[in-house]
Amino acid sequence: MDAKEFRRRGKEMVDYVADYLENIQTRRPLSDVQPGYLRQLIPGEAPQDPESWDQLFPDIERVIMPGVTHWHSPHFHAYFPTSNSYPAICADILSDAIGCIGFSWIASPACTELEVVMMDWLAKMLELPDQFLSGGKGGGVIHGTASEATLVALLAARSHAVNKAKECHPDMTDAQILGKLVAYTSDQAHSSVERACLLGAVKCRLVKSDENEKMRGDALQEAIEEDKQNGLIPFFCVATLGTTGCLSFDPLIEIGPVCQKENVYMHVDAAYAGSSFICEEFRPLLNGVEFADSFNFNPHKWMLVNFDCSAMWFKDSSDVVDAFNVDPLYLKHENQGAVPDYRHWQIPLGRRFRSLKIWFVLRLYGVKGIQDHIRKHVRLAHEFEELVKKNSAFEVTHEVTLGLVCFRLKADRATNETLLQNINKDGRIHMVPSESKGKYFLRFAVCAASTESKDITFAWEVIQELADQLM
Ligand code: PLP
CATH class of the missing domain: 3.40.640.10 (Type I PLP-dependent aspartate aminotransferase-like (Major domain))
Incomplete structure (x- = not known):
């Protein structure tokens, strides 16, 4: 790929990335492939002769995306968030170029x-x-x-x-x-x-x-x-x-x-x-x-x-x-x-050259923009907390301080484990559990930057629906 082709393909890649992130909510947040899925989809050896971009590009959707867990989906509520922003992606492109x-x-x-x-x-x-x-x-x-x-x-x-x-x-x-x-x-x-x-x-x-x-x-x-x-x-x-x-x-x-x-x-x-x-x-x-x-x-x-x-x-x-x-x-x-x-x-x-992405993000959001982002996530976590508290079948297990809500069904461990398994099998949202002092609970983390109130309501409806089926 020479500079001329890079200009063209780079722009295509940027479009693909923007489309991916803009429409990420339509994809299943947790990948459902089986171990070894990818080996079936590509050759066991590197190509001897160069391939073209047009041969490579469709393989992103065919080979990679089925095995991607979409951490930036507004329906991803597992672990803690990992950040993603366009300014940081732009900075990483520059960092890669300076190399x-x-x-x-x-x-x-x-x-x-x-x-x-x-x-x-x-x-x-x-x-x-x-x-x-x-x-x-x-x-x-x-x-x-x-x-x-x-x-x-x-x-x-x-x-x-x-x-x-x-x-x-x-x-x-x-x-x-x-x-x-x-x-x-x-x-x-x-x-x-x-x-x-x-x-x-x-x-x-x-x-x-x-x-x-x-x-x-x-x-x-x-x-x-x-x-x-x-x-x-x-x-x-x-x-x-x-x-x-x-x-x-x-x-x-x-x-x-x-x-x-x-x-x-x-x-x-x-x-x-x-x-x-x-x-x-x-x-x-x-x-x-x-x-x-x-x-x-x-x-x-x-x-x-x-x-x-x-x-x-x-x-x-x-x-x-x-x-x-x-x-x-x-x-x-x-x-x-x-x-x-x-x-x-x-x-x-x-x-x-990692400081570039901090510089880009701080300049293009300002401290106020990042404060808004943090405060929005905390507010959404409290919205979820209120929904849990309104349903007497559930309890919030730990104080909600930031963007994480820990909760459980007022039922035994096995029932809560089954609820979590069913949530992840269902695939509309993704969460992980935790336990402390012998007590098992579910963790609901507000993760994606694009998460809104409607995503919180959606997640809670999914959880209640699956809990109702179980009880
Ligand atoms: N410490 C705490 C409190 C964490 O929550 C985590 C990951 O979530 C880590 C350490 C590990 O982070 P890293 O993946 O950056 O090593």
């Missing part, structure tokens, strides 16, 4: 410099403490996912903890120290925290949450005391703002002082909920963030920035830079130290 690998400042100065400024813009929008801004010790970086951010925080804290333990116990080997390190998180935290502990080869202690699914300061303190008495070394804690299961919020204001007193690194995972903190009415949920050593949320979940874009800030970036520093000659440059070389802030070397 730089911005591991150091000199590898593409704009890639690093726009990221530094965008992370400051975002931090100011969330009103994060000034220590997280660039210019001093702090600063932000864009990762692909919240899981990477947690792992990077854990590895940075681990390196620091090993060095500190060696100062006190010069006789101990690194391996002996590692065997004693313990990380803490709530039993409601995302599985990526346990995974980070496995990858980091440290113990993970799941602190029992209270009746509102929050990790409390006294429960954390008790767990730390017990571990210290057993000769272990507490070093890391992940607090969650907006748990995946039921959107509970750990009180940072209680957990922070415990971490500070015990010299435990505190990371805050606000993967989904973080976007809401640009609205002042939700910002009290952030109280205590000043105790955090690092903070992370996913603009790709709820801020109209397409996947992947996970924003992470450090209060002291030397925590991470010193932990992973290797400096081969071929990566050095004359301006080292004047600006971040983001290769030191992450696990891979290569990195995409």
Whole structure:
């Protein structure tokens, strides 16, 4: 494909994308293909000779679309949202064209410099403490996912903890120290925290949450005391703002002082909920963030920035830079130290020009446009909550704070499981379940940017119809 053909086919592709997104509500949100479906539809080997665009293009509908779960359908209510917007798609086209690998400042100065400024813009929008801004010790970086951010925080804290333990116990080997390190998180935290502990080869202690699914300061303190008495070394804690299961919020204001007193690194995972903190009415949920050593949320979940874009800030970036520093000659440059070389802030070397899509989205929506988007989703969740409350066969199981409603039929687990299976088999809407403290419930998340009140009413009618058939 030369530039002339790219101009033509690129425009066709843009039309296809616009048609797809404009008419997405007509497609079944959850794909119903069987495993292995795709292998039947394309050859087992790559073509020897080039094919034409006209041969390729129809295969999008024939091969790909049957196996797509349409996350941007207004009838998709599973997991948490993932964002999609035309400005972000345009920025990604430009990022793909520039195609730089911005591991150091000199590898593409704009890639690093726009990221530094965008992370400051975002931090100011969330009103994060000034220590997280660039210019001093702090600063932000864009990762692909919240899981990477947690792992990077854990590895940075681990390196620091090993060095500190060696100062006190010069006789101990690194391996002996590692065997004693313990990380803490709530039993409601995302599985990526346990995974980070496995990858980091440290113990993970799941602190029992209270009746509102929050990790409390006294429960954390008790767990730390017990571990210290057993000769272990507490070093890391992940607090969650907006748990995946039921959107509970750990009180940072209680957990922070415990971490500070015990010299435990505190990371805050606000993967989904973080976007809401640009609205002042939700910002009290952030109280205590000043105790955090690092903070992370996913603009790709709820801020109209397409996947992947996970924003992470450090209060002291030397925590991470010193932990992973290797400096081969071929990566050095004359301006080292004047600006971040983001290769030191992450696990891979290569990195995409992701800040472009934040820049496009923030400029073309403005903070107000994004606030409207968040507030609309929260309003729609409350509309759904009201509908559930009006039907005495159902109950809302957890407080509705943002765009997630957890609810169940007032019936046993098996009935609720069957209801969910029937909803997904029916295919008009898509949802996933969760459970906590032995109680199974259904999660209704407002996901697509295009979701409106009529989609909420539609979903509730489908759920009631299938529940009526079951009861
Ligand atoms: N943390 C929380 C609270 C989440 O809800 C999720 C995913 O939904 C994650 C972490 C993992 O996110 P990612 O896919 O960006 O690693």
